[in-house]
Amino acid sequence: MSEEVATTGWDAIDHALVKLYGEQEPKHYGTLISYALGGQDPLDGISAYKSETPIPHWHFVTYGFSELYEKELNNKEYSGFGFELTFRLVRSDDEEEPPAWALNLLQNMARYVFNSGNVFVAGDYLDANGPICLGADTLLTALAFTDDPELAKMHTPNGKVTFIQMVGITEDELEAMQAWQTLGVLQAGIEQLPSYVTDLARASLLQNPVVVKAVERGIEDDGSSTGFLFVDQLAWQEGKTGWFSKPSHIVQLGAKQAGVIRQLLRGRILKGRSLRLVGQQVTLTFQANEQAGYDVNEQEVIISLNKEAVEELCQKLVPQEGQFELSSLADVNFQILKTYIKDQQGTVVKTIG
Incomplete structure (x- = not known):
């Protein structure tokens, strides 16, 4: 039984x-x-x-x-x-x-x-x-x-x-x-x-x-209640040093996420909160600070932004392929890459940027 x-x-x-x-x-x-x-x-x-x-x-x-x-x-x-x-x-x-x-x-x-x-x-x-x-x-x-x-x-x-x-x-x-x-x-x-x-x-x-x-x-x-965001297109490229050039690190972001991140930066950093972007290879954290700057460790990249840096970044962070730097953040450039939206068969159905 x-x-x-x-x-x-x-x-x-x-x-x-x-x-x-x-x-x-x-x-x-x-x-x-x-x-x-x-x-x-x-x-x-x-x-x-x-x-x-x-x-x-x-x-x-x-x-x-x-x-x-x-x-x-x-x-x-x-x-x-x-x-x-x-x-x-x-x-x-x-x-x-x-x-x-x-x-x-x-x-x-x-x-x-x-x-x-x-x-x-x-x-x-x-x-x-x-x-x-x-x-x-x-x-x-x-x-x-x-x-x-x-x-x-x-x-x-x-x-x-x-x-x-x-x-x-x-x-x-x-x-x-x-x-x-x-x-x-x-x-x-x-x-x-x-x-x-x-x-x-x-x-x-x-x-x-x-x-x-x-x-x-x-x-x-x-402000924004979104404290972290998973981002498919997120990368950090270490700048190369040389005798006649200064290192310029590059933050790479997808065009699809650029507009969203712009909104989140205003709703987080300007309210004294941090914003954590989680990618496949790197974690990038934006945090509020009186002085703009950056720090790199094994687990994540931390970028500090003051009000001026937030406003400048938000102005330039648009869903369009390109590269730019911030006057208030030395040695870090931002690169916006095209985003390709694919269907379940892997066919590109939409391109952003």
Whole structure:
């Protein structure tokens, strides 16, 4: 006689959803081969519920970021990664099956988490570098993360679980979140984005002057909450010394990130905070200081900027290929490289700079 498998974590999620949706039978999508046994999908399952408020939409909930069965990890405080993802997507009146792309998107998020170990919390954002629904005519090219408005944090026998909701956002909304804060931008646009339901057909929240003013006021008052940024195109080249030349070190940045970094420098350094750029080969930290300068060690490059240096750098830091130096920062040049955006097949679909 086989031993019955405990489903403590799974049951806790089910219980939360029964409280919200009663006897509604969800559309549930499981996996034939578990990820632990070599399957391609990390999540054990995804349920999709029909919700009518505040507008008709699909409410997706994942099963698999938390510990669904017996407690296995040593961390007693959290169940697994400590969260499950949710996603709310506009639903038409005659739609009886949720779109497959949304299920694939959630599994892709799981692959990212399982492979990197990075978790999502409310206030995070993620650039998809293209439509969140491949091939769709949509402005939504990134994702923001916030607490699900209807599913509260749970305390299960396996540890705490928070329901984190993904929200599709536009490129300029992402830049505003980087320059200020994710939750502030979402809250500013709540009237256009009720319950943060994703609609592939929507325009940018920043088309609304009220939202723009709220973002501008937030940046001015609070600065940026983005303390570090992963940058694909980031390099530090040591200057060569010679009898008749002084060493000139070079900071290389991609054109795609130039405008974002410019915004972050204003929102961080001018507020007395540091900004850490993390690349594949080097970490570059900008910090506020009365005197501009730089320091290099094995782990990172530290560039100190005063107000004059920040203003000069922000003026010159544009998404256009080229090289420049700062009058207030000796021996360091900045080089902006073209950025090539590629699709999943590796074909260049957009060039920046």
